[in-house]
Amino acid sequence: MKRSGPLYTLLAGLLLAAVMLSLNATTGTRSSGYGGGGAASASPAPDPAAPPGRTPAPKVPSASAAPTAPAPSASAPERVYAGRTDDDGAAVSVSVRDRRAVAYYCDGRTRESWLKGDVKDDGSMRLTGRNGAELTAVTRAGEITGEVAVAGRRQDFTAAGANRPSGLYRATNEVRGARIDGGWIVLQDGRQVGIVTRDGKPSAAPVLDPATGTAVVDNARLTARPVAP
Template sequence: MTRLGPVYTLAAGAVMAVALGVASATTSPATRTVNAQDDARPVDAQDDAPATPARAATEASPTPEVVKTARPTPAKADYAGRVTGNGGLIAVSVRNGKAVGYFCDGRIEAWMKGRAADGKVTLSGRGDASLTARLSGGVAAGTLGFGGRKWSFKAPTVKKPSGLYRATALVRGADVRAGWIYLDDGTRVGLTLVGDEVADVPIPEPGENAVVDGVEVDPRDVDEFIEEF
């Protein structure tokens, strides 16, 4: 009988060794090769940047542009009234941005011209004659300068036959220039110059002609003379 006992013993030991090796392999923790870049988390540039408020909160609201509104200026208007503390009358007429003015107290006179814009009239005349006035609420209110002095005035709007009239003519070889102001209450004033001398010429009734040295002179209203003034 062959003796196989030791052989079986060795085989059994070999099998046991293999089994233990397998068990060791299955129970050991798994290992992996780790690349340094695997743990490197990309850092967003904004992570380290200081926190900034929302753009809408930090941007200042634009300052609204200031728009100037022009004051209304009548295209056509006639004003006439009294000069305070002077005794004379003043008349101002506006036609499409152009303006004329006349001051008279029966002894002296001043014709002025200029512009009307932004609710204001600015006029000037021979010598130092000047006038500035605001046009508001149907009234021209301002200051008249003449002969080195200044006076205030308020002149309401008037309708024909009240208002300002002017006449120019050649009478018997002499230049005639005249001006008249009529108020709604019937007050009137005027001055007629023949050459450079004041002439004694009665103020005509509204709508009638003046008579200068026996010759009739036709007063013209503002619409008839403003373009040539």
């Protein structure tokens, strides 16, 4: 019985050592699963396409571009044409803007007519005036060619582009109780053709100063303005 005491002591010590080793192993396993150095908390691998030492910028989805509202279309510029009939008996001027046209036919003595109408997409036009006056023409290569009929007489004409002071002018006013209506065509070479009507009676128009737009009628100064549709 005396010899079995140390044996029991040795066995108890071995059993205690085994229990301690088991506890240490369990504690180490739990620490490795929840600690900062375990596989679950490992940092993600860097983007292989990114340069060494730089962190790639986060990708931001591109926003779709907002639709742009169309700009309002500007009014078409005015174009003025001036010329003479093929028989050189009269002058014709046409002013065009935004598919509208106004024309003036004048022989510088007694025959005149104001006409107006629309311009089609192909540049053709048919303008009409009082007493059956009519102008049919088409715009091509910077000039207008056509035919004008006034007071039963038909005449072909050609009118080229005109820049001010050339062009078409008109003045209306009352002078000494008389109604005055004047029209002038200033050709590209400076020549003028015009008629002033006093209470319905036509006569040759006085010279118009294109720089000031004025003319003297019956000792009174009359102001004429460029004509636009």
